Amino acid sequence: MAVKRKAESKEKVLKMAKEHDVKFIRLWFTDILGFLKSFAITVEELEGALEEGMGFDGSSIEGFARIDESDMVALPDPDTFQILPWRPQEHRAVARMYCDILLPGGEPFDGDPRYVLKQNLKGATDLGYTYYVGPELEYFYFRDSQGTEPLDQGGYFDLTPRDAATDLRQETVLTLEEMGIGVEYSHHESAPSQHEIDMRYTDALTMADSVMTYRLVVKEVALKYGVYATFMPKPVFGINGSGMHVHQSLFKGDKNAFFDKDDEYHLSKIGKSFIAGLLRHAPEITAVTSQWVNSYKRLVPGYEAPVYLSWARRNRSDLIRIPEYRPGREKATRIEFRSPDPACNPYLAFSVMLAAGLEGIEKEYPVPDPVEENVYEMTEKERQRRGIGVLPASLWEAIQLTEKSEVVRRALGDHVFHAFIKNKKIEWDQFRTQVTEYELKKYLPIL
Numbered sequence: 001m002a003v004k005r006k007a008e009s010k011e012k013v014l015k016m017a018k019e020h021d022v023k024f025i026r027l028w029f030t031d032i033l034g035f036l037k038s039f040a041i042t043v044e045e046l047e048g049a050l051e052e053g054m055g056f057d058g059s060s061i062e063g064f065a066r067i068d069e070s071d072m073v074a075l076p077d078p079d080t081f082q083i084l085p086w087r088p089q090e091h092r093a094v095a096r097m098y099c100d101i102l103l104p105g106g107e108p109f110d111g112d113p114r115y116v117l118k119q120n121l122k123g124a125t126d127l128g129y130t131y132y133v134g135p136e137l138e139y140f141y142f143r144d145s146q147g148t149e150p151l152d153q154g155g156y157f158d159l160t161p162r163d164a165a166t167d168l169r170q171e172t173v174l175t176l177e178e179m180g181i182g183v184e185y186s187h188h189e190s191a192p193s194q195h196e197i198d199m200r201y202t203d204a205l206t207m208a209d210s211v212m213t214y215r216l217v218v219k220e221v222a223l224k225y226g227v228y229a230t231f232m233p234k235p236v237f238g239i240n241g242s243g244m245h246v247h248q249s250l251f252k253g254d255k256n257a258f259f260d261k262d263d264e265y266h267l268s269k270i271g272k273s274f275i276a277g278l279l280r281h282a283p284e285i286t287a288v289t290s291q292w293v294n295s296y297k298r299l300v301p302g303y304e305a306p307v308y309l310s311w312a313r314r315n316r317s318d319l320i321r322i323p324e325y326r327p328g329r330e331k332a333t334r335i336e337f338r339s340p341d342p343a344c345n346p347y348l349a350f351s352v353m354l355a356a357g358l359e360g361i362e363k364e365y366p367v368p369d370p371v372e373e374n375v376y377e378m379t380e381k382e383r384q385r386r387g388i389g390v391l392p393a394s395l396w397e398a399i400q401l402t403e404k405s406e407v408v409r410r411a412l413g414d415h416v417f418h419a420f421i422k423n424k425k426i427e428w429d430q431f432r433t434q435v436t437e438y439e440l441k442k443y444l445p446i447l
Helices: 002-019 043-052 113-126 164-178 204-224 269-289 346-362 380-385 395-403 406-432 437-443
Strands: 022-030 036-042 054-057 071-076 093-102 130-142 183-188 194-199 228-230 244-252 335-337
Touching (some): 002 022, 130 204, 194 204, 204 346, 269 406
Parallel strands (some): 022 093
Antiparallel strands (some): 071 093, 130 228
């Protein structure tokens, strides 16, 4: 059945390419840091590519391979075929497909982030679960990539006067929908020139592909209008950074495994154990969900970014929030994990979140009491008394925790785990040896 469906998918792609007069197909894949990589083939090569994949040199791709094992094969996933709406249509259309990366013998490549997520999702499937996610990616528009001059001075949900940002957001939504990505909301965020577009909840693999597309579409549309869009977690000192709150749930068939009608929070034992797993392992997965030096400038108290390991229903200072249950909406029961930022690798981030939650279910971790008070306003002593831990405060702290984590190593596999850790240590060393503007202003006049 699977072979027949695959053959039908390939036929559908070839037919669509012909109908839309496609000349070039861009083959997309992701390196371990979450950067989109691409090379193009002509439509004449498409049928062969769908059957056997296209060879390329993997030695120059971050975390992929050493020089002596550089041959790789990119096998397009026919289910991801889409026309690129921002390419000129008057000549010949351009399409894209996501690829799975294989070794020359046809075996999956352990260093492919898409394969890593597929393996984690297979683990969930073996337990009878489907993992659904709905990330909320925030980002900024600036005049250009050389500075942080905003396009507006709006705040949360503000309807700013007609300006570039309104049109930008609208065109981005339309472009995403043209590419088959459902959008639920779009609005102005809390900080000046900060925006958010929320994609419709779906399975984690589809969503990881969609996150990669989303980030590119946001930047392409901004470029068209002569401005710059960035997913940098904390580009401006003193105002909110950009997060990627991830709503998530497990389904068994069409039944939400997180829902229990008799529970005060409408959360099942499975849902609570998933929360407990995320809370217990959150510090060690943070290097993956907040993977840049700059990520930790966002993860500080006072700017809506959660740093304390707690959960609750209404409280937005907690790491995990349970959106309010509405009668008849059992399928919408979910948890919102609030620490990730939009510059992470979504394939790896979803992998470690799922692994942490499943660990909680497997080992039946007890969930701590919810914290409905503002955690930021508690004293250090009060937080300690209530057993409320904290996320790592720097990339270096995060790396050290991740390096010791069995949960992360199993979720990522040895290849990606070691390559990721090695890369992050290099980034930290490069950062800590820099002399910053802050140091020059503070110390040069007095030392």
